[in-house]
Amino acid sequence: MDIKRKVYNILILGKEILGVLRNYIPFKFWRIQYQSFPKIRGKVFINSYGNVRLGRDVMINSNIDSSQLGFFPKTILHTSKSGTIIIEDNVGISNATLNARDKIHIKKGARLGAGVKIYDNDFHDLYRENREDVPEVVPAKEVIVGENAFVGAGSIVLKGVHIGKNAIIGAGSVVTKDVPDNEVWAGNPAKYLKNR
Structure with a gap:
């Protein structure tokens, strides 16, 4: 093996070790539960007042080096006090945003492409006259991404949507209703x- 390849391999290993270290503290601070610490490229932004649970062999890209598709170069996991995010085994996430006031459940083997956004809530009232008074309860409903489903880059999945097993969502889609298995x-x- 030539010297350039050795140096490259050492740098890659160093980046992976650094990634574990700079994510380990926020994972502990926010009490993120995991069966095995995820493989992370970059730094995950976490703001979790609820629960986040990860299975085994989860892969998370969270930097510009891991995806050159031009979306926001960070993975964000946010839960309110009543929110839960469950990410099962062998899930891959690339610079995606998951925002849960109720529940977001990503099942085994699913893939979330670069810049995917999953919101289980409306964030605020839809009507201008009601937005000034921050409501105690913002409408929220569980989102499920099925086993081995693929959500293409830049897609938005909205509250209450269930994406079926092995389903594929094309890049840039706005998913507002349930998607059956294998479609x-x-x-x-x-x-x-x-x-x-």
Whole structure:
């Protein structure tokens, strides 16, 4: 092996070790539960007043080096006091945002492409006259991304949506209703295209 390759391998190993160290403290601070510490490229932004649980072999990209697709280069996990995020085994996430006031459940083997946003809530009232008074309860409803589903880059998944097992969501889609197992959907709003 030539010297350049050795130096490169040492730098990559150093980045991985640094990634574990700079994510370990926030994971402990926010009491993130995990079956095995996830493989993280970059630094995950966590703001969790509720619960976040990760399974085994979760991979998270959270920097500009891990995805050159031009989306916000960070993975964000946010829960309110009543919110829960569950990320099962072998899930891959790339610079995505998950915001839970109720529950977001990402099942085994699912993939969230670069810049995906999953919101289980409206953040605020939809009507201008009601926005000035911050409501005690913001409408929220569980979001589920099924086993081995793939959500393409830049897609937005909104509250109450259940994406089925092995389903595919095309890049840039806005998913507002349930997607059955083994179907391909895309668009704004996302619509059925074909069976997988």
